Amino acid sequence: xxxxxxxxxxxxxxxxxxxxxxxxxxxxxxxxxxxxxxxxxxxxxxxxxxxxxxxxxxxxxxxxxxxxxxxxxxxxxxxxxxxxxxxxxxxxxxxxxxxxxxxxxxxxxxxxxxxxxxxxxxxxxxxxxxxxxxxxxxxxxxxxxxxxxxxxxxxxxxxxxxxxxxxxxxxxxxxxxxxxxxxxxxxxxxxxxxxxxxxxxxxxxxxxxxxxxxxxxxxxxxxxxxxxxxxxxxxxxxxxxxxxxxxxxxxxxxxxxxxxxxxxxxxxxxxxxxxxxxxxxxxxxxxxxxxxxxxxxxxxxxxxxxxxxxxxxxxxxxxxxxxxxxxxxxxxxx
Amino acid sequence: xxxxxxxxxxxxxxxxxxxxxxxxxxxxxxxxxxxxxxxxxxxxxxxxxxxxxxxxxxxxxxxxxxxxxxxxxxxxxxxxxxxxxxxxxxxxxxxxxxxxxxxxxxxxxxxxxxxxxxxxxxxxxxxxxxxxxxxxxxxxxxxxxxxxxxxxxxxxxxxxxxxxxxxxxxxxxxxxxxxxxxxxxxxxxxxxxxxxxxxxxxxxxxxxxxxxx
Numbered sequence: 001x002x003x004x005x006x007x008x009x010x011x012x013x014x015x016x017x018x019x020x021x022x023x024x025x026x027x028x029x030x031x032x033x034x035x036x037x038x039x040x041x042x043x044x045x046x047x048x049x050x051x052x053x054x055x056x057x058x059x060x061x062x063x064x065x066x067x068x069x070x071x072x073x074x075x076x077x078x079x080x081x082x083x084x085x086x087x088x089x090x091x092x093x094x095x096x097x098x099x100x101x102x103x104x105x106x107x108x109x110x111x112x113x114x115x116x117x118x119x120x121x122x123x124x125x126x127x128x129x130x131x132x133x134x135x136x137x138x139x140x141x142x143x144x145x146x147x148x149x150x151x152x153x154x155x156x157x158x159x160x161x162x163x164x165x166x167x168x169x170x171x172x173x174x175x176x177x178x179x180x181x182x183x184x185x186x187x188x189x190x191x192x193x194x195x196x197x198x199x200x201x202x203x204x205x206x207x208x209x210x211x212x213x214x215x216x217x218x219x220x221x222x223x224x225x226x227x228x229x230x231x232x233x234x235x236x237x238x239x240x241x242x243x244x245x246x247x248x249x250x251x252x253x254x255x256x257x258x259x260x261x262x263x264x265x266x267x268x269x270x271x272x273x274x275x276x277x278x279x280x281x282x283x284x285x286x287x288x289x290x291x292x293x294x295x296x297x298x299x300x301x302x303x304x305x306x307x308x309x310x311x312x313x314x315x316x317x318x319x320x321x322x323x324x325x326x327x328x329x330x331x332x333x334x
Numbered sequence: 335x336x337x338x339x340x341x342x343x344x345x346x347x348x349x350x351x352x353x354x355x356x357x358x359x360x361x362x363x364x365x366x367x368x369x370x371x372x373x374x375x376x377x378x379x380x381x382x383x384x385x386x387x388x389x390x391x392x393x394x395x396x397x398x399x400x401x402x403x404x405x406x407x408x409x410x411x412x413x414x415x416x417x418x419x420x421x422x423x424x425x426x427x428x429x430x431x432x433x434x435x436x437x438x439x440x441x442x443x444x445x446x447x448x449x450x451x452x453x454x455x456x457x458x459x460x461x462x463x464x465x466x467x468x469x470x471x472x473x474x475x476x477x478x479x480x481x482x483x484x485x486x487x488x489x490x491x492x493x494x495x496x497x498x499x500x501x502x503x504x505x506x507x508x509x510x511x512x513x514x515x516x517x518x519x520x521x522x523x524x525x526x527x528x529x530x531x532x533x534x535x536x537x538x539x540x541x542x543x544x545x546x547x
Contacts, residue, residue, distance in 0.1 A: 052455055081457035092448035095547040096470050106456045108466070137546040157456070 001193045002028040002051070002161065007060035009046050020046040022217040024060070028210075033187055033194045035204045035225070037240060038214035044197040047214070048163050051195065052084045053077060065160055082106070085154030085192075089166035091146040093138040093153075100125070100134045103152045110157075124152040127189070128182065144175035151182060155190060162186065164196035168203060180206045201240045205229070205296055213237050229296060229303045230266045230330050244296060257309075261317055262291065265306040266330040276327050277306070284320040286312035307334070338505060339521060345419045346501035346529075349426060349491045354484050356427035357434045361483075364390065364431065365438025366464060376450060377460050393432040398490055401429045402497060422491070422499030430487050437479035445471045474545035481537025485530050492526060502526055 009021040020043035028034045038044045049055040051062060053069060062069040064084065072080055093102050100121055107117045125131045128148040138146055147167060154162055164183065168176040184207050187194055198204065204211050204225055211228050213221040213236055221234045232238045267276075281288050289309035296303050310317050324331045367386060371379040393401070405425035406416040415421045445468055453463045469476070492503025502522045510519020 054451060054455060078457040078459065081455055084455070086452070086455040088448060088452065090448050092446070092452040094449060094467065094471060095446075096473060096545075105466075109456060109458050109462055139547055163455075 001030040001032070001065060002026070002034075002195065003061070003063040004028075004051075005061040005063075007047070007050060007062065008058050009043075009050055009055060010058040020217050021050065021057075024217075024219050026212060026219065026222070028193060028195060030193055031187065031191060032209045033183070033196065033207050035208035035211045036195070036197045036214055036219075037199065037201065037204055037211060038197070039199060039236075042214040043217040044214045045165060048165055048195060048197045051161075051163055052081050052086060082110075082157050083159050084161045084163060085157065085159035086163040086165065087147065087150045087154050087167045089169045091138070091143075091150045091170075093146055093149055095138055098135050098137055099130060099141070099149050102138070102149055103156055105153060106157045120156055121152075124156055127155075127185075128152045142175070143171050144178060147171065147175075147179050148182065151179075151186065155186065155192075158190070160193065162192050162194045164194060164198075166198060167196065168200065169198070173202075176200075176202065177206070183207060201243050204240075205244065205298055207299060209299065213240070225298055226268070226301065226303070229298065230268065260312065260314070261310045261321075262334045263308050263310060263321065263324075264332045264334055265304075265308065265324065266332075267304050267306075267328070269301045274327070276324065276329060277308070280320050280323055283323065284312075284316045286310050286316050286320055335518060335521065338509065338518060339502075339525065342500065342502045342505040342522070343525060345499075346488070346491055346495075346503070346526075349419050349422055349494070349499060349501055350484060350487050352423045353426035353430060353487050353491065354480075356423065357430035357483065357487065358480070360427060360431035361434025362438050364435035365442065366468070368435060368439040369442040369468070370460065370464065376454070376463055390432040390435050393429075394436070396429075398429055398493055399497065401425065402494060405429070417498040419500045422494045426487060426490055426494055426499075429490060430483060433486060434479075434483050437483055438476065441472045441475040441479045442468050444475050474541040474547070477541040477544070478537055481534060481541075484533050484537075488526065488530060488533075 004024055004026040007021060007024040008019060011018050011020060022043075024047060026034075036044045036047065046055055050057045051064070051069070057070055060070070064080070067080060069077070069080060094105065097105070103121045103124055104117050107120060122131070125134055128151055130145060130148055130152070133141065133145060138149070141149065150167075162183075167183075168179050171179060180203060183194060183196075186192055196203065196208070208225045210222065210224050212219045213234060215234075215236050221228070221232070221237050223233075228237060229241060232241055277288065280286075287310070289311070291307040291309055293304065293306045296305075310320065321331055321333070364386065368383065368390075369375060370377040371383040371386070373380055373383070375383075396404075402422075402425040405428055408428070409416045409421040409424040412424050413421050449467060449471060450463060453467050458467070491499065491501055492506070495501040495504030496507050502525055506519045506522035509515045510522060
């Protein structure tokens with residue numbers, strides 16, 4: 001659905017040129033919720049703005065639904081943008097227009113018939129559960145309600161792609177959950193492909209199918225959300241996973257304080273049900289100290305993490321780790 | 335006294351009303367042009383912006399009276415004479431236009447950049463952004479700016495009166511100052527003050543009333 005090839009973006013500043021996006025390659029599938037996570041300044045905002053050319057890419061290609069976005073002239077670009085909805089961190093609602101008028105805005109740009117506008121807007125008001133706020137102004141709405149209006153407005157043109165620029169970053173955790181749920185429903189109901197950028201690992205955990213991790217303008221890791229949680233490859237990925245409140249900070253564990261070896265187990269739904277640790281203790285002559293454990297619920301499954309301190313004979317410990325590896329559990333020695 | 339004051343008041347209102355309209359007609363598009371052509375604007379034209387910006391600064395630097403006198407030939411071409419209330423509207427409008435351009439520019443600049451970005455992301459054209467986003471979003475601030483313009487033109491019109499434009503300013507100077515009729519001068523000034531207060535009051539009210547922010 002979306003192909004990004006060798007995309008780079010250069011900014012000229014007084015201190016010379018900077019490259020907020022460097023040689024990015026991504027392939028996003030139809031119907032997917034694809035997350036790009038990174039710290040602020042990683043270039044993710046510039047990257048997502050290149051997708052509808054709010055920022056002009058310096059190099060590279062972007063192909064959306066077979067159309068080479070990067071080669072379009074102004075007119076064709078304008079038409080293509082109607083196929084790409086976008087929502088923003090600060091909602092960007094028109095402050096002098098009602099909820100209804102805000103959602104109708106894209107259709108009014110098309111000079112669409114009043115009756116059609118009415119029925120389309122009412123349908124979306126229903127979908128985002130704001131029919132009772134139809135004639136309210138944005139200043140009368142809460143943050144979550146504002147983002148719902150923005151989502152409805154982004155959907156009213158029946159786009160194929162929805163870009164979400166930190167859409168939940170200005171919202172509290174509970175509201176974030178409801179907006180993410182709405183985005184998920186949006187994908188199912190409208191068959192959208194959603195590209196979102198965020199710095200919140202909760203967002204990735206809750207709705208993303210696949211994730212790219214961005215750092216210093218580059219994509220340093222791309223994976224399914226599941227694999228990312230099970231087996232993060234880069235340090236940044238691990239930092240993000242640890243940022244989830246339920247996780248303990250691994251850096252704070254000093255292996256020497258807890259037996260001879262500290263290991264981190266990650267297991268998926270199925271393997272979590274078997275008494276693997278208890279069998280390991282019975283089979284091998286080692287002592288086990290449980291340091292921390294948690295479970296993260298992802299879109300379709302859950303991932304458990306367990307941090308154990310093992311003490312005993314080196315050889316026995318090696319055998320125990322071997323055993324764990326055979327049980328479809330991911331083992332990492334810390 | 336009323337037979338002196340009332341015709342003068344009407345002259346002032348006439349001058350101010352039409353000068354406001356014509357200065358808006360001239361200055362409003364210039365203000366819009368300033369906003370859209372500046373760096374980062376939706377129709378970025380840096381060279382054009384610099385020239386327009388320079389011209390407006392030069393026009394605003396002229397002392398009003400000198401500008402009026404310089405523009406008398408233009409009055410002759412447009413209304414056929416250089417003296418009188420109607421003739422004064424020409425230099426008044428032109429002198430106020432650069433001021434209007436700046437007022438409109440600063441109002442439009444207050445519009446949240448995010449809303450403009452959103453409009454671009456929806457595929458809006460430049461005229462659509464100007465008329466459906468920039469102006470409606472800036473409306474409360476524009477109304478305050480127009481209020482400021484009217485008050486400024488009242489001030490200008492008093493000065494214009496002194497060089498043959500008529501109106502309350504003319505009355506205050508001719509009868510009050512030169513004719514030693516202090517009471518007429520005082521009443522004229524009080525009426526001008528009331529006019530300014532009333533317009534500011536209405537402008538503020540209207541701006542608050544229509545603002546949904």
